[in-house]
Amino acid sequence: MSTVVNSRKVAVIGTGFVGSSSAFALMESGLFSEMILLDADQNRAEGEALDISHGLPFARPMKITAGTYDDLVDAAIIVITAGAGQKPGETRLDLVKKNVAIFRTIIGEIAKRNCQGILLIVANPVDILTYVALKLSGFPENRVFGSGTTLDTARLKYLLGERLSVDARSVHAWIIGEHGDSQIAAWSSANVSGVPLSDFCSMRGFTEHDQNMEDIAEDVKNSAYKIIEKKKATYYGVAVAVRRICEAIIRDEKSVLPVSSIQHGAFGIDGVALSMPAIVGKNGVEKQIPIKLSEKEQVELRKSADALKEVLKSIDL
Ligand SMILES: NC(=O)c1ccc[n+]([C@@H]2O[C@H](COP(=O)([O-])OP(=O)(O)OC[C@H]3O[C@@H](n4cnc5c(N)ncnc54)[C@H](O)[C@@H]3O)[C@@H](O)[C@H]2O)c1
Numbered sequence: 001m002s003t004v005v006n007s008r009k010v011a012v013i014g015t016g017f018v019g020s021s022s023a024f025a026l027m028e029s030g031l032f033s034e035m036i037l038l039d040a041d042q043n044r045a046e047g048e049a050l051d052i053s054h055g056l057p058f059a060r061p062m063k064i065t066a067g068t069y070d071d072l073v074d075a076a077i078i079v080i081t082a083g084a085g086q087k088p089g090e091t092r093l094d095l096v097k098k099n100v101a102i103f104r105t106i107i108g109e110i111a112k113r114n115c116q117g118i119l120l121i122v123a124n125p126v127d128i129l130t131y132v133a134l135k136l137s138g139f140p141e142n143r144v145f146g147s148g149t150t151l152d153t154a155r156l157k158y159l160l161g162e163r164l165s166v167d168a169r170s171v172h173a174w175i176i177g178e179h180g181d182s183q184i185a186a187w188s189s190a191n192v193s194g195v196p197l198s199d200f201c202s203m204r205g206f207t208e209h210d211q212n213m214e215d216i217a218e219d220v221k222n223s224a225y226k227i228i229e230k231k232k233a234t235y236y237g238v239a240v241a242v243r244r245i246c247e248a249i250i251r252d253e254k255s256v257l258p259v260s261s262i263q264h265g266a267f268g269i270d271g272v273a274l275s276m277p278a279i280v281g282k283n284g285v286e287k288q289i290p291i292k293l294s295e296k297e298q299v300e301l302r303k304s305a306d307a308l309k310e311v312l313k314s315i316d317l
Pocket residue numbers: 013014015016017018019038039040041044081082083084085086095099102105106121122123124125126147148151179233234235238
């Protein structure tokens with residue numbers, strides 16, 4: 001039996017730092033008229049539903065409630081943030097075992113209700129969990145994808161915007177591959193409103209391109225570690241990224257976003273989920289866009305895919 005999807009309904013599973021911040025960002029977005037919050041800690045979900053609801057008189061009307069799996073059956077998007085967070089010094093891949101176990105329960109509950117909405121995976125390691133969610137749900141590939149490097153790409157744009165004194169929205173540059181240590185800054189396609197990045201840098205008086213690019217890519221990669229060291233978790237940046245992805249889906253924008261989805265041969269990469277720019281609209285991931293990459297970037301991307309495949313080998317699905 002298939003369920004009709006309510007395009008005005010979203011669900012957030014896991015209402016810790018990331019889930020509650022995402023729910024708050026989604027409330028403010030005005031995209032939905034109904035939001036279900038679900039957490040293993042029912043009190044937490046209820047508390048967040050109340051707290052976020054109290055902002056509604058300053059936003060747009062919607063119903064925000066703590067619910068059960070039966071309540072999210074017709075949600076257009078199910079955002080999954082449930083899982084343990086990174087501890088200081090812990091890599092995202094260290095989280096695999098804990099969070100795969102949590103996903104077995106959550107995806108099992110969703111799959112047995114034959115939900116027809118999109119599963120947006122946010123919990124880490126997001127590329128691995130996207131693959132796991134896809135396999136465990138049996139849903140079509142376009143409907144199961146991860147936030148991937150959407151956050152890392154935003155960090156890259158922000159840092160470049162600051163350094164070059166230009167609006168970050170005019171910076172077009174991608175972080176691709178793993179949302180993690182093997183991610184790649186795709187410098188060869190980076191530009192500021194069509195002007196190749198190196199030309200724009202020269203215009204702004206920067207000459208040490210290679211060193212500057214290396215420093216910025218390192219800063220992006222280490223952002224999460226740095227924030228976790230200082231305040232134990234990262235959540236506002238990713239919450240806005242979740243809102244942006246939901247907006248592209250609900251408004252059928254066909255925006256190009258660097259989400260994590262299963263790859264099928266581009267650059268020789270197959271059978272693993274990682275981030276490449278893709279067209280995102282009402283059907284989820286509609287088409288992957290294999291951007292132009294230099295030889296070096298292609299080699300790094302394949303290394304990133306190999307690192308993820310190594311992890312997948314340790315999971316019995
Ligand atoms: N993709 C990204 O860009 C990105 C960015 C930041 C954090 N994250 C990831 O998001 C995840 C959540 O981080 P956080 O800081 O919110 O952690 P958190 O510990 O604050 O919240 C996790 C929540 O999940 C709930 N939970 C655990 N098992 C559950 C289950 N079976 N069903 C329902 N709820 C369950 C917990 O009760 C808790 O409230 C982590 O994996 C973190 O690494 C991803």
